[in-house]
Amino acid sequence: MKLFRISTFVTLIALALAACGGAPAAQPTAAPAAEQPTTAPAAVQPAAPATSDKAVVTFWFEPSDVGGNTACVIDAVIAPFNAQSTSIMVEAVPQPNLWDATRTALAGGSGPDIVVTPGPSFAFELVQADQLLALDDLAQQFNWGDMFVPWALNLGKVNGKLYSVPNEFETLVLYYNKTLFEKNGWAVPQTMDELMALSAKIKEAGVIPFAHSNAEWRPTNEWFVGTFFNRIAGPASVYAALKGEKSWTDPEFARAVDMLTRMQTEGYFMGGLDRYYTATGDERYAAFGNGAAAMNIEGTWAMGVEAGSMPSFFGQAAGNENDWDWIPIPSTKAGEAIFDIGIGSTYSIARTAKNPQAAAEFLTFFFSPATQARLLKDCGSAPAPVRLEADALDGIDPRKAQILEAMGKSSDAGTYGYTTWTFWPPKSDVYIYEEIEKVWAGDMTAQQYLEGLQTLFTEELKAGDIPPIPER
Amino acid sequence: MAHTQPTGVAGVQARAAPRRRRFSQRAIVAWLFMLPILVLFALVVIGPSIAAVFYSFTDWSGIGKAEWVGLANYQKLFFQDLSFRKAFSNNIIWMIIFLIIPVTLALFAAGVLAPVRRGGMMFRAALFIPYLLPTVIVAQIWRNLLSPTQGIGALLANWGIAGFDRAFLGLSQTALYAIAFVNNWQWWGFLMVLFLAAMQNIPRELYDAARIDGASRLDEFRYVTLPGIMPTLVFMLLMTAIWSFLIFDYVWILTQGGPAGSSEVLGTLVYKNAFNRFEAGYASAIGLTMSALAGLMIVIFIMLRRRGWEI
Numbered sequence: 206m207k208l209f210r211i212s213t214f215v216t217l218i219a220l221a222l223a224a225c226g227g228a229p230a231a232q233p234t235a236a237p238a239a240e241q242p243t244t245a246p247a248a249v250q251p252a253a254p255a256t257s258d259k260a261v262v263t264f265w266f267e268p269s270d271v272g273g274n275t276a277c278v279i280d281a282v283i284a285p286f287n288a289q290s291t292s293i294m295v296e297a298v299p300q301p302n303l304w305d306a307t308r309t310a311l312a313g314g315s316g317p318d319i320v321v322t323p324g325p326s327f328a329f330e331l332v333q334a335d336q337l338l339a340l341d342d343l344a345q346q347f348n349w350g351d352m353f354v355p356w357a358l359n360l361g362k363v364n365g366k367l368y369s370v371p372n373e374f375e376t377l378v379l380y381y382n383k384t385l386f387e388k389n390g391w392a393v394p395q396t397m398d399e400l401m402a403l404s405a406k407i408k409e410a411g412v413i414p415f416a417h418s419n420a421e422w423r424p425t426n427e428w429f430v431g432t433f434f435n436r437i438a439g440p441a442s443v444y445a446a447l448k449g450e451k452s453w454t455d456p457e458f459a460r461a462v463d464m465l466t467r468m469q470t471e472g473y474f475m476g477g478l479d480r481y482y483t484a485t486g487d488e489r490y491a492a493f494g495n496g497a498a499a500m501n502i503e504g505t506w507a508m509g510v511e512a513g514s515m516p517s518f519f520g521q522a523a524g525n526e527n528d529w530d531w532i533p534i535p536s537t538k539a540g541e542a543i544f545d546i547g548i549g550s551t552y553s554i555a556r557t558a559k560n561p562q563a564a565a566e567f568l569t570f571f572f573s574p575a576t577q578a579r580l581l582k583d584c585g586s587a588p589a590p591v592r593l594e595a596d597a598l599d600g601i602d603p604r605k606a607q608i609l610e611a612m613g614k615s616s617d618a619g620t621y622g623y624t625t626w627t628f629w630p631p632k633s634d635v636y637i638y639e640e641i642e643k644v645w646a647g648d649m650t651a652q653q654y655l656e657g658l659q660t661l662f663t664e665e666l667k668a669g670d671i672p673p674i675p676e677r
Numbered sequence: 678m679a680h681t682q683p684t685g686v687a688g689v690q691a692r693a694a695p696r697r698r699r700f701s702q703r704a705i706v707a708w709l710f711m712l713p714i715l716v717l718f719a720l721v722v723i724g725p726s727i728a729a730v731f732y733s734f735t736d737w738s739g740i741g742k743a744e745w746v747g748l749a750n751y752q753k754l755f756f757q758d759l760s761f762r763k764a765f766s767n768n769i770i771w772m773i774i775f776l777i778i779p780v781t782l783a784l785f786a787a788g789v790l791a792p793v794r795r796g797g798m799m800f801r802a803a804l805f806i807p808y809l810l811p812t813v814i815v816a817q818i819w820r821n822l823l824s825p826t827q828g829i830g831a832l833l834a835n836w837g838i839a840g841f842d843r844a845f846l847g848l849s850q851t852a853l854y855a856i857a858f859v860n861n862w863q864w865w866g867f868l869m870v871l872f873l874a875a876m877q878n879i880p881r882e883l884y885d886a887a888r889i890d891g892a893s894r895l896d897e898f899r900y901v902t903l904p905g906i907m908p909t910l911v912f913m914l915l916m917t918a919i920w921s922f923l924i925f926d927y928v929w930i931l932t933q934g935g936p937a938g939s940s941e942v943l944g945t946l947v948y949k950n951a952f953n954r955f956e957a958g959y960a961s962a963i964g965l966t967m968s969a970l971a972g973l974m975i976v977i978f979i980m981l982r983r984r985g986w987e988i
């Protein structure tokens with residue numbers, strides 16, 4: 206009987222703790238967890254009050270995606286839509302930690318009508334959970350095929366049906382401190398071998414070759430793994446491996462991992478692994494801006510317009526005379542410009558949406574070239590892969606305009622590569638950025654790393670968990 | 678007419694009946710008062726707990742339907758997953774650190790501060806203040822202080838004291854210990870206040886008697902203070918052991934388990950599996966294992982009490 210009482214008590218405590226174990230915030234201190242938003246803030250309903258004869262569409266958006274400027278997305282998208290629509294009212298809710306909040310709400314049977322995810326692989330999970338509506342008929346009705354670039358809608362297809370449309374078309378480029386390069390007479394590299402040689406030369410000069418760190422975003426590692434896969438092995442090999450027609454253990458992928466590891470162990474990234482793991486975003490941008498570091502491989506998101514973005518660390522306002530520029534990340538062949546396709550978020554309609562037609566009308570407005578141009582100019586947001594009009598790039602930083610133009614040409618020509626967060630299935634993606642640190646630490650060889658990736662990828666391939674990939 | 682009271686067994690039963698009615702009415706009222714919290718408890722603790730047990734036997738992405746896989750998650754956890762072993766061993770190291778360092782510091786500080794009458798409150802408040810700061814703030818403060826270019830190490834290096842201008846959070850060999858140091862900085866002041874409160878409940882006569890017997894300060898601490906605060910001390914040791922398996926926040930904010938998994942703990946492993954890898958079923962299995970470990974601590978505590986330990 207005593208034993209029964211003890212075991213009952215222990216079971217109850219264990220069950221109670223299991224509930225805590227499921228949640229990430231268990232702690233031996235009194236402070237609350239930092240990231241637990243589940244309650245939506247008050248909705249923003251600009252331009253016109255909701256009336257009973259208007260169909261209401263709920264839309265949650267991430268404030269940080271618009272440079273922290275919540276008002277911007279309201280002014281650029283929501284207010285104009287509500288003002289011009291006589292039959293639809295969009296209730297927009299700025300929702301920090303949008304994905305966590307959306308997923309929790311959907312699992313609980315609620316959530317917004319417009320479902321925003323951090324990328325195609327996340328939308329794919331929602332499709333498997335039967336949370337999203339197939340959009341094929343609506344896409345046809347609203348001519349989305351004409352609005353987006355050719356490959357874009359294929360990214361949202363699962364088993365031949367369209368469930369999501371891509372937003373925030375992004376890529377990775379090589380930024381460099383132009384003033385520092387000119388002062389030292391360094392030529393921008395044309396190939397990967399030249400990049401390695403230049404890095405050694407820069408290090409010899411007492412300058413950090415790359416202003417890289419992952420302290421504030423651990424998945425930063427995957428930018429480089431993906432970049433080296435696409436540049437050393439080539440996009441065609443990556444495509445074949447993603448289709449399951451080639452193994453990740455093939456020598457070209459091993460060479461890519463080896464070269465990246467050499468860069469890390471030589472201390473090219475922020476001066477050494479310890480600094481790579483601890484330098485904050487401000488520290489690395491400051492080093493890049495003031496000339497303590499020479500280059501930076503990063504996405505187009507780095508060219509934001511807000512304080513704290515990379516450009517804000519250059520020039521007189523930042524206390525230096527330096528300027529930056531960019532080139533495509535070199536590959537094995539000189540003059541080959543590969544731009545890896547990255548999708549920052551996807552938009553879908555929830556299966557539970559009361560008025561899918563109204564939601565689709567809002568999406569048509571959101572992804573229209575005019576609205577995307579406003580988001581680009583006013584909010585600094587990366588545009589969706591839509592056919593922007595000729596004047597859409599007027600008034601933005603010409604370097605940013607050049608990148609967007611080059612990305613567009615690359616996507617039209619089919620010479621693009623693949624970012625890991627867009628095209629790899631979730632477990633393989635996490636493996637790529639978590640386990641690579643063991644290779645850099647010397648706890649694992651490149652071959653062992655790739656064997657682990659191949660095993661996991663094969664499992665996900667068999668389970669049908671691979672995100673959609675456009676035909677090459 | 679005189680009112681006659683029933684006597685004997687019948688009388689006792691007759692008198693007990695209204696008392697039982699009164700008792701049952703009081704019990705109903707009491708249960709009614711408890712009902713809201715019981716419902717809440719069932720909804721937010723019992724329900725999710727049972728769900729967690731169920732999901733630990735399934736392949737579940739965290740959204741949608743779960744597929745029953747029996748013991749496969751536990752098989753993977755105990756026999757295949759090297760990350761789990763690493764995280765578990767880190768939790769053990771964490772527990773050992775927190776059972777020794779903050780407890781020793783807190784006992785020492787409480788022992789020193791207990792007899793202090795003038796200015797004692799100021800010291801207590803100063804040592805307790807870190808506990809009042811939010812975890813995120815403390816982590817950010819120490820992230821800056823531990824920076825090899827801008828923190829304490831850089832300052833010491835400028836003064837000619839080398840060896841501390843290293844990125845302790847970025848080195849596999851030191852990351853876990855650096856995080857434990859930061860958490861301990863916040864935690865030990867709270868322990869000290871608890872021990873201090875317990876010490877103040879020890880009758881002064883015991884100290885007077887010890888002094889008359891010729892006890893030194895160390896003897897007083899050993900033979901009077903420690904036995905006097907033993908229930909508090911053991912309870913806090915128990916709770917520290919349990920909490921050590923639930924640590925998440927500092928690790929997540931400062932290193933997210935890196936570099937190269939060197940500071941991975943069970944809490945961060947649960948998070949990564951549930952929310953990054955979409956393996957919520959497997960994450961539930963890890964969560965339940967954490968709970969089982971906590972349950973084991975509680976069993977030990979209860980057994981010791983039953984054996985007569987005054988804890």
